[in-house]
Amino acid sequence: MTAGFKPKHQRLVLVVLALVAILAAGALAAWALKNQASYFYIPSQIVANPPDPDRGVRLGGMVKAGSLKTAADGITMHFVVDDGKAQVPVTFAGIAPDLFKEGSGVVAEGHMMKDGTFVADNLLAKHDENYVPRELQDMSKQQARQTVAETR
Amino acid sequence: MHAFANPARFLRIARPLTPVLLLSGMAITAAALAYGLFYAPAERLQGETVRILFIHVPAAWLGMAGWSGIALASLVELVWRHPLAALAARGSAVPGAVFCALCLASGSLWGRPAWGTYWVWDGRLTSMLVLLFLYFGYIALAAAVQREGGSSRIPAIFGLVGAINIPIIHYSVIWWNSLHQPPSLGWGTSAMAAPFLWGLLASTLGFTLIFAGVVLARMRALLADIQAEARLRRKALES
Amino acid sequence: MREGLDPWPFVIAAYALGIGATLVLVAWSWWAMRSAERRREEAKAR
Numbered sequence: 001m002t003a004g005f006k007p008k009h010q011r012l013v014l015v016v017l018a019l020v021a022i023l024a025a026g027a028l029a030a031w032a033l034k035n036q037a038s039y040f041y042i043p044s045q046i047v048a049n050p051p052d053p054d055r056g057v058r059l060g061g062m063v064k065a066g067s068l069k070t071a072a073d074g075i076t077m078h079f080v081v082d083d084g085k086a087q088v089p090v091t092f093a094g095i096a097p098d099l100f101k102e103g104s105g106v107v108a109e110g111h112m113m114k115d116g117t118f119v120a121d122n123l124l125a126k127h128d129e130n131y132v133p134r135e136l137q138d139m140s141k142q143q144a145r146q147t148v149a150e151t152r
Numbered sequence: 153m154h155a156f157a158n159p160a161r162f163l164r165i166a167r168p169l170t171p172v173l174l175l176s177g178m179a180i181t182a183a184a185l186a187y188g189l190f191y192a193p194a195e196r197l198q199g200e201t202v203r204i205l206f207i208h209v210p211a212a213w214l215g216m217a218g219w220s221g222i223a224l225a226s227l228v229e230l231v232w233r234h235p236l237a238a239l240a241a242r243g244s245a246v247p248g249a250v251f252c253a254l255c256l257a258s259g260s261l262w263g264r265p266a267w268g269t270y271w272v273w274d275g276r277l278t279s280m281l282v283l284l285f286l287y288f289g290y291i292a293l294a295a296a297v298q299r300e301g302g303s304s305r306i307p308a309i310f311g312l313v314g315a316i317n318i319p320i321i322h323y324s325v326i327w328w329n330s331l332h333q334p335p336s337l338g339w340g341t342s343a344m345a346a347p348f349l350w351g352l353l354a355s356t357l358g359f360t361l362i363f364a365g366v367v368l369a370r371m372r373a374l375l376a377d378i379q380a381e382a383r384l385r386r387k388a389l390e391s
Numbered sequence: 392m393r394e395g396l397d398p399w400p401f402v403i404a405a406y407a408l409g410i411g412a413t414l415v416l417v418a419w420s421w422w423a424m425r426s427a428e429r430r431r432e433e434a435k436a437r
Contacts, residue, residue, distance in 0.1 A: 022313045029282055029320075040329040060329055095394050097268030099197055107331055124267045129336040131202065131344040133193035170424070174417055181413070189406060201398040207409035250416050258405045265398045362413060369420040376427035380434040387437065 041112075044086040050112050059088060059118050060107040060126070068102050081106060081118070092120040099125035159375055162236055170368045177361030184355035193347050204262040206351055210359035211255035212280070216318055218248020218363070219283060222290065223315035226308035236371070238304050241311055242294050243370035247363050249287035256280055267331055275324035276332040279317060286314045 040058045041051070051057050059081055067080035076093045079102075090108055100106060105126030110119050188206035195202035225241035228234045259277070260270045271277065294307040325334050336343045344352070 129333045129343045131348045132196040203402045204405040207405050254412050261401045261405045265396050265401050366420045369424040373424040373427040376431040380431040383434040
């Protein structure tokens with residue numbers, strides 16, 4: 001019974017295998033997310049280190065207030081994405097989600113052109129963690145913030 | 153702690169508690185969801201879509217709480233050899249998986265009108281999907297151990313190690329650039345106006361009571377299975 | 392150009408899914424518990 005493969009050892013091997021599998025899955029997930037993160041740029045990153053024009057990347061930031069203009073064809077939109085440090089002009093021809101607004105967050109999927117404009121194929125709207133009822137919309141921003149603060 | 157290890161004592165508490173938890177949970181949830189669907193205000197930017205909040209957030213909380221329960225009970229089982237802890241861990245698996253799946257589905261239905269897409273491979277969504285697969289793995293492993301008669305410590309170790317994913321889900325919106333917004337609720341802080349906050353707390357309470365009732369029902373079912381099998385085996389030996 | 396998406400189908404679908412899944416979960420776990428406890432009583436009586 002000295003060299004035999006006891007059931008106890010068999011179970012131990014199973015547990016070790018399960019552990020290795022879980023750790024590998026975790027590492028894989030972390031690697032995939034890190035890889036995915038390399039496709040995500042904020043304006044200051046994309047200005048400092050522009051990616052190749054044929055590489056599809058994501059640009060995330062705020063739509064600068066007053067920058068959104070719709071061209072005469074009614075489909076093409078021009079706006080500026082801002083992260084407080086740098087600004088990137090973006091062109092998009094297509095249907096934008098309803099939550100896409102000036103002063104709100106956006107993630108644009110597309111390509112960075114050589115001339116410094118970002119041509120987006122797709123727009124995703126990002127919303128923040130604040131939830132304010134529509135009735136409060138008519139109040140000033142200050143009042144609305146105060147109303148939210150009172151519920152803390 | 154071993155005072156509660158006695159199955160008879162557990163049953164004396166669990167028998168009346170199971171229907172009380174399930175019925176009160178369903179009553180509170182029904183009221184909270186009726187409020188969410190008909191009375192809650194539209195949100196400033198999101199409009200009517202915000203009503204999905206009252207389903208999505210409790211489902212996310214219970215999907216994560218279910219695995220936290222599995223991990224905690226597995227630890228108690230491994231260290232103190234507490235027999236009811238094994239039942240508690242296995243009883244949390246199915247309801248946890250259901251709410252995890254509900255969180256993903258309701259989030260997808262929320263993402264389409266709010267973000268403009270049903271799904272993105274971002275940190276929060278990916279780690280929640282990993283949690284669902286961990287649930288499937290745990291349920292399969294626990295069933296195999298019960299059927300083949302292996303050590304119940306194998307699913308317990310799996311439950312404990314899988315708990316790494318819980319802080320990953322929580323911090324994913326901070327660690328990675330995510331389309332998902334950061335949490336609105338913290339300890340004592342809220343970025344949510346009162347009409348959303350109170351409705352959300354009510355639906356979370358209701359769903360949590362239902363979850364607790366389902367866990368108790370699962371534990372009673374597993375315990376009854378074990379007792380019936382033990383009795384039949386003893387009878388077979390006697391005859 | 393904006394989508395102008397009607398949010399209600401998404402809200403209704405999420406509520407139907409949430410309520411349906413919860414009811415199925417409660418009914419299934421209650422039924423499984425009752426039948427397991429009945430099997431135990433039968434094993435005891437035999």
